[in-house]
Amino acid sequence: VNDSGFNSGSKPFTVYIPRVNIRAHTAAAYPSTGTEVTTFHENLPLAVVLPIPTGTVGATLPTYATTSKLTFERFLPTALDEGVLKLSISDTNVIALFDQSNDRIYPTEYDLDTGSGANPLRMLTLADRIYYAVGLNPGTASVTLQYLDTNGTAVCSDSVAFGILSVDFEETAPNNGFDDTVDPPWLVVPVNNPPNQNTVKVNIEPSAVAAQVYFTIDDPAKATVSPAQASSSPQTLTLTGVAKGHTALRARVGSSSGPICKTLNVCVRDKKVVDVDFHFMQDNASNQTSRSTSEADGFVSTLNSIWMPQANVVFQKGSVDSPTVPTNLGSVVEWYPTNPANEWDDIAAFRNGSAPDVFFVWEYEQDGTPATDNADAAQLGGDILFEDNAGSQVGETMAHEMGHFLSVSPADYTDRQDQLMHAYTDVRGQKITHAQVDQANP
Template identity: 40%
Template sequence: MVMATANRMIQKGSTGADVKLLQGLLNQKVPLPKLPQGKKLAEDGIFGPKTDAATRTFQQMKGLKADGIVGPKTWGALGVTYTGPGATPAPPAGKPKFEEKKPKDGFDGAVNPPWQMVPMSGQKTVILKNADNLTVVSRNPGIATVEDDPKCFVHGGRELIIKGKTKGTTFIDVKNGAATVASLEVAVKTKKTVQASFHLVEDSAGHKTSRSTSSIDGWVKTMNDIFLPQANIQVTKKRAISVKINKDLGAVVRFSSHLPGVPASEHEWDLVIAKGDASADFNVFFVWEYEQDINPNHDDTDAGTLGKNCIFEDHAGTNVGDTLAHELGHTLGVNDFYGATEKPLLMYGITDQRGQKIPKAHANSMNP
């Protein structure tokens, strides 16, 4: 049987069941051509020259010191828990810690203290670990209350149900006697409704979007799946219609008024958005192709949003609902982000590479 743990360091000359385990794992993890003589190791429990050579090859593959000694780091790289001399001790239970119950549900653990959005007259559940015998209280029960879910959970912590009472910010405190040992910031938000109108654009020369009104309800659902649980923002479809521009807009619809040397006649943004819904909070115009830089023949823009108007091209990736939500994020006051650590965010600037996460700062800008 394959062992899950190893309690000693082994090297050339060692024998035993842990050597046999090592040989089996090396046979699995080192490509056959890289094993000695291109053959699998004999799983005989004897750490000989061939096992030594295969160990060094594996260590090189993993960027470890290629010394042939199978210690804590090499065992770990093999997927084995090392419990012998030099093992890293198990971390202590530690301070009480709040964690999200489920992803994209209005929790931000990257800020200090962690933060949770709760809808007014609604509730959210968070996990609290390392706090079995501690007291949990709300600083202002008039804004939000907290109670324990009495069930037991596989994660070993507690689950707290936080209910939003009135709009505002308060804190859930974890207390050891009179001392506060951890806190969770809670923002109770009223529902913000965004009325969105969608326009399928065609010009006088027959250029027109390939999109259909039948897809819009699904995209609105995706937008609400993102915004409602994280910022208490609901998108409603106000209208979805076809609109005709009485001009040949050409193969590319352009926003170019900011570009030096481009003729004013090529700035077509104003012609398109003039067909919008003045009473809508967010106007989307689906077009065949859209660009806003100096080279309109190179497709490097999927959509553009200014104020409450968005022009959205047919080639704007596959996750259309996500991209529409991203563009609405601009209307709601949040700019693009491009850092490698910001890829999980809805407001990451690259189409089909972004996530759907709305952190505290963005949620508070979108729905103060």
């Protein structure tokens, strides 16, 4: 620079043009590296979208995490030895940053003149540095690197904007074949039962990043999914069964080949048809059920409302009759191991030959205290005895006994009150778990 004027002569000036730069990459499973984001796009909102990890993020980088690789380029010019390098994270509850040693680093400043050699930003004066961004909670946040002059004025700056998302699957209706008692959850999808479809709701937070979520099926020969990309949150997906078997639906970040952020296991099941014969029993001493043969249709309807959407099991009404046992069974039809007169066999003798057979009786007990009403219904093989005083939720009780007929054993499940196979009448729910579906309709 030549300063000519009243005091003629020349004075040398050194002009420094400082530069900071962050090169961001799209999401990838650590230690893989995604695609580099252009300098223009990394400054736009939600330039990089990351899912929250499945586990806890602590002081070191979790090896299972999906990350964004950030290359912090060397601070230039090297001769500039005053001012401050400043690293900012706009929300440390949303995003965390880890260095090349997998140690977490926090917002910090480094004085180019007096800063400590242990400061993580000091290395930027010597060489490029690699950092990894990890999502913590749904939201938006940015990572910024600045150079401040000695007056604290930002001379140059570079930022990368992040959207951190969470994805969760939820049933679209109660008891529709969705099972979240396990992780990942399951969804049962029918086949050979048009339209061979089931639905699931996807909740994406924040909703502004919904369009960054894509959906793929591991084995399209077993099931398909539509749409393939979210457009809003919540997003309803339709899964269509193609062939019996197990596969998985993957929610992915950024593209159909992007890292997986959530999994829904998919169980495709063939239609299983069960013909049920109904017998409204009486004996030769005028003991008889109070139920009418016209009730058979209602029982079939309830069975199908519970079992068809959750397991693709379809019940059909078979024969309906009102046979008479040629003996006096008394006021209680009894079965228990110590009873030499096994009245169960007197009833079950009227089975139709093709299981299952439901026998409606006036009163049934199966222990040594027949005067105490301890039982409402029971199943043995293909026979089900069902008393008049079977509570108010008789449809659920019938569906429960059909579960036992379909090989769902109490030894194979944890008793939960919201589930159909809960042991107690009138307090059980209608939920059928995926494990029970695999038993009932393998």
